[in-house]
Each structure stands twice: as structure tokens, then as C-alpha cells.
Amino acid sequence: MVKSRYNVAMIGVGDITTLHYRAYQNFSQAHLYKLCDIDKNLLERRRQEWGVEKITMDYREILVDPDVDIVEVNTPHHLHQKFVVEALDAGKHVSCQKPISPTLVEAQAMIEAEERNSGQLRIFENFVYYPAYQRAKSLIEAGDIGEPLSIRFKLGSGIFGSRWVPLQTELWHLMESEKGMGQAIFDDGYHKLSLAIFFMGEIERVKGFIDRSFKYIDEPGQLIWKYKDKNVLGSFDLAFSPNIFHKSAYYPCDERVDIMGTKGFIKLSGCTGRIRDEAPLTLYRDGQVVMYEDLDVDWQASFTAGIRDFPLALMENRDSLISARRALNILKFAYALIIAAKIGTEIAPDDVTDDYVRQILLP
Ligand SMILES: NC(=O)c1ccc[n+]([C@@H]2O[C@H](COP(=O)([O-])OP(=O)(O)OC[C@H]3O[C@@H](n4cnc5c(N)ncnc54)[C@H](O)[C@@H]3O)[C@@H](O)[C@H]2O)c1
Structure with a gap:
């Protein structure tokens, strides 16, 4: 049923959700109605800071509440499937933070849950906004x-230059890295791989090199891929530089993208971080440089647009970026890169299976 205003409940109100919260401010089509987290102190802090009166430590109270229309799943990755499937089965629309899940079988279960229910599932990835x-x-x-x-994607990452991420948030990421799902490719890299598909389409095959810094960090890396059904190539060059001050209000990283065409090229500068004081988008064609200086460069803008797009999509009866199927393809792309680098050969994302991932990633 299409509504003029959607009530939203969050399962997980951790570090990233402060940016979600800001998107619901001064937005009449959605109302942040209920919050759930197992961290009692954090939950109480959010209640006070955000002025959301309904809070619970039991997610089932959200699922049985008839006044909840949209459930946001903002938990660590290994919990995404459980909450997404149960929320869809409870008749809710669901927006789940990226990446869809650690395994392909969990992603498939979410796709099937969406297919058997009336609610829409989207896997939220802010960079495309x-x-x-x-x-x-x-x-x-x-x-x-x-x-x-x-x-071509260029990522520089480091330690200093932005705010500190809470220790408990870092901890589960480190545990994930230990299982072979490094932050640079599987987690943050997911955004760049999502953009790679957003700009140019699906991936045919990949190869590359990934080294490790300080055991846990899956950088530096040099990765390349070929797109399906067209003569377009992509690459991702990433390096961890602990002594570079990565100026950012969010995470210490620096992103650049170059897109070449037959008549011109596009240069994109900055996103999460903002190291250089230059136009975020430059177009060169016909001997002329056009600088797009009027764009909002604050990373928050991608959250505001992306969070708001889901209720708007429901109202307009359209999909919102990114569908669960697209998100599964991004996951396969990430694993294909990790496997290809590990075994030193070309891999097609379509050939990635959970067994293959387990066999290669786990010692
Ligand atoms: N778009 C982005 O750029 C971006 C950036 C950071 C994180 N993320 C994604 O957002 C999600 C959350 O990341 P985060 O950095 O906020 O992590 P976080 O650890 O700060 O937050 C996760 C929250 O989930 C809560 N939680 C755990 N188990 C729960 C349960 N059973 N019921 C209710 N709550 C539970 C935790 O207590 C915690 O508060 C992840 O999917 C992550 O990849 C996206």
C-alpha cells in the first residue's frame, strides 16, 4: 500500500546511523519512529539525542509493530540475513546497509524472501547517490x-585526518578481516565495486594483486577487470599510507575516479574525504575543460539522497538503488577479485561460489 509518509524503525543504531538520522531531519515523507539495539547505553543515548521515544532491545518488537513500514538493518554483516528475511516475512519494506552479506547463500535467501513477500528490499550503498x-x-x-x-578507481587510505571510529565497531571488522574479508575490498571496496557496475555494467572477468599491510589491511592492491558485452576495462589501485593525513570529516581516505571515453574524459575527485581543493567533477571534451563546482561535496549528501530515495521509491512504485540482485553481483565481484589475487589467475564473478570462497580464503 502506497503511503504519503512512512514510519521507519532501525535495527542497529551504531556508528554509521548518525548519517542516516540526519537524512530523516526535515523530510516529511518518512518519520524515524522506533530504534532497536542490544547496546542499552547507546540506545538510550540515541533516544535522547535524536528525540525518538520508542526504543527496544528486542528486534521482534519492531517486526510485530503494525505502525512500522520500513525496517533499516544496520548491524554487523553476519546478522543482515536474519533481520532482513524476518522483516520481509513480517510484511515490512527493508533497507539493509551494504554489503548484502558475507556469503552468497545468505544473499540468495534474502532475494527469495523479497520474492515471496510484498515488501521491497534494497541494499543501501550511498556512493551511487x-x-x-x-x-x-x-x-x-x-x-x-x-x-x-x-x-580507473584510486583509493588512498590511512589512519589520521578524520574522526575516530568506536573500538567496538572496529573489532567486528577486524574479526571479519581475519576470515579473509578485508576492509579495503570486501567492506569499503564494496562502494567502489558498486560504482564500477553503476557506471559501466556487469563484470565478465577479473585479475590482480593484493598485499597486506600490518597483517589486517588488504592494501596495497592492483586489480583489473573486463566488462561483459563491451570493450571496456576497469581498474582499482589502492594503497594504505599510515603517515598521510587524509583530510575527512568521516573516514581517513581519498578517492579518485577517471573515466575515459572516445571523445572526452571525466575526472572525479574526493568523496568520503576531501584532500584537494578542486572541482569534484571535471569534464574534458572538444578542447575544453568544464569544472562542475556547484555540486554538494559533503559525503553526507550521498546519505541524505540515498536514505530519502527509499520511501520516495515506494511512493513512486519504482526500485531504489541497489536491488538485492545487484548487491549479490557486487559481492561476487568482490570475492572474484580476492580469489583471483590469491591464486594468481583470472576469475569470472559468475563462477564464484561459497565453497570456492571458503576453500581459498580460510586457512
Ligand atoms: N555506507 C557506508 O559508507 C558505511 C559506513 C560504515 C558502515 N556501514 C555499514 O553499516 C552497517 C553497520 O556498521 P557500523 O559501522 O554502524 O557498525 P557498528 O558496530 O557501529 O553498529 C552496529 C550496531 O548493531 C548493533 N547490534 C548488534 N547485534 C544486534 C542485534 N542482535 N540487535 C540489534 N542491534 C544489534 C550493535 O550493538 C551496534 O550498535 C554495516 O553493514 C556496515 O558495513 C556503511
């Missing part, structure tokens, strides 16, 4: 660079 990336996508679609030829 970042204003400079949205504008770049429109320019590409309008033919401004001609036929696309290649796309």
Missing part, C-alpha cells in the same frame, strides 16, 4: 565523453 557520481553518470549517458573505454 554522491552528487558528483550521479552527475558523471548523466554525462556518460548523454554521450558527453563518447563511447566509454575505461574506468
Whole structure:
């Protein structure tokens, strides 16, 4: 049933949800109605800071509440499937934070839960809503660079330059890294791989190298891929530099993207971090440089647009970025890169299975 205003409940009100909360401010189409977390102190703090009166430590109270329309799943990754499937089965719409899940079988279970229920599932990935990336996508679609030829992602990450992430948030990430799901490719890299598909389409095959820094960090890496059904190549160059001050209000990283076409090229600068004081988007074609200086460069803008897009999509009876199927493809892409680097050969994301991942990643 289409509504004019959707009540939202969050399962998990951890570190990233402060950016979700801001998106619900001054937005009449959705109301942040109920919060759930197993951390009692954090839950109480959010209640006070956000002014959301309904709180619970038991997620089942959210599922049985008829006034909840949308459930946001913002927990550690290994819990995504459980909450997503139960919320869809309880008749809710669900927006789950990226990545969809650690395994393909869990992702498939979520897709099936969406298929057997009336609620919509989207796997929230904010980068595809970042204003400079949205504008770049429109320019590409309008033919401004001609036929696309290649796309290159550059990620620099470090330790200093941004706020501190809470220790308990870091801990479960480190445990995940220990299982072979490194933060740079599987977790944060998910955003870049999502963009790679957003800009150019599905991936045919991949290869590359990934080294480790300080045991847990899956950088530096040099990764390449070929797109399906077109002559377009992609690459991802990432390096961890602990002594570089990565200026950011959010996480200490620096992102750059270059997209080459037959008639021109696009350069994208900054996203999570903002090291250089330059236009977020530059287009070169016909001997001229156009700088897009008017775009909102604050990373929060991608959360505000992305969080708001889900209730709007429900109202307009359309999908919201990113569907669970697309999210499963991003997961396979990430694992294909990790496996390819480990065994030193080419891999097709379509050939990735959970058994293959287990066999290669676990000692
Ligand atoms: N879009 C982005 O750029 C971005 C950035 C950071 C995190 N994320 C994603 O957001 C999600 C959460 O990450 P985070 O950094 O906020 O982690 P976090 O650890 O700070 O928050 C997770 C919260 O889930 C709660 N939780 C755990 N088990 C629960 C349960 N059974 N019931 C209710 N609550 C439970 C924890 O107490 C914690 O408060 C992850 O999927 C992560 O990948 C996305």
C-alpha cells in the first residue's frame, strides 16, 4: 500500500546511523519512529539525542509493530540475513546497509524472501547517490565523453585526518578481516565495486594483486577487470599510507575516479574525504575543460539522497538503488577479485561460489 509518509524503525543504531538520522531531519515523507539495539547505553543515548521515544532491545518488537513500514538493518554483516528475511516475512519494506552479506547463500535467501513477500528490499550503498557520481553518470549517458573505454578507481587510505571510529565497531571488522574479508575490498571496496557496475555494467572477468599491510589491511592492491558485452576495462589501485593525513570529516581516505571515453574524459575527485581543493567533477571534451563546482561535496549528501530515495521509491512504485540482485553481483565481484589475487589467475564473478570462497580464503 502506497503511503504519503512512512514510519521507519532501525535495527542497529551504531556508528554509521548518525548519517542516516540526519537524512530523516526535515523530510516529511518518512518519520524515524522506533530504534532497536542490544547496546542499552547507546540506545538510550540515541533516544535522547535524536528525540525518538520508542526504543527496544528486542528486534521482534519492531517486526510485530503494525505502525512500522520500513525496517533499516544496520548491524554487523553476519546478522543482515536474519533481520532482513524476518522483516520481509513480517510484511515490512527493508533497507539493509551494504554489503548484502558475507556469503552468497545468505544473499540468495534474502532475494527469495523479497520474492515471496510484498515488501521491497534494497541494499543501501550511498556512493551511487554522491552528487558528483550521479552527475558523471548523466554525462556518460548523454554521450558527453563518447563511447566509454575505461574506468580507473584510486583509493588512498590511512589512519589520521578524520574522526575516530568506536573500538567496538572496529573489532567486528577486524574479526571479519581475519576470515579473509578485508576492509579495503570486501567492506569499503564494496562502494567502489558498486560504482564500477553503476557506471559501466556487469563484470565478465577479473585479475590482480593484493598485499597486506600490518597483517589486517588488504592494501596495497592492483586489480583489473573486463566488462561483459563491451570493450571496456576497469581498474582499482589502492594503497594504505599510515603517515598521510587524509583530510575527512568521516573516514581517513581519498578517492579518485577517471573515466575515459572516445571523445572526452571525466575526472572525479574526493568523496568520503576531501584532500584537494578542486572541482569534484571535471569534464574534458572538444578542447575544453568544464569544472562542475556547484555540486554538494559533503559525503553526507550521498546519505541524505540515498536514505530519502527509499520511501520516495515506494511512493513512486519504482526500485531504489541497489536491488538485492545487484548487491549479490557486487559481492561476487568482490570475492572474484580476492580469489583471483590469491591464486594468481583470472576469475569470472559468475563462477564464484561459497565453497570456492571458503576453500581459498580460510586457512
Ligand atoms: N555506507 C557506508 O559508507 C558505511 C559506513 C560504515 C558502515 N556501514 C555499514 O553499516 C552497517 C553497520 O556498521 P557500523 O559501522 O554502524 O557498525 P557498528 O558496530 O557501529 O553498529 C552496529 C550496531 O548493531 C548493533 N547490534 C548488534 N547485534 C544486534 C542485534 N542482535 N540487535 C540489534 N542491534 C544489534 C550493535 O550493538 C551496534 O550498535 C554495516 O553493514 C556496515 O558495513 C556503511
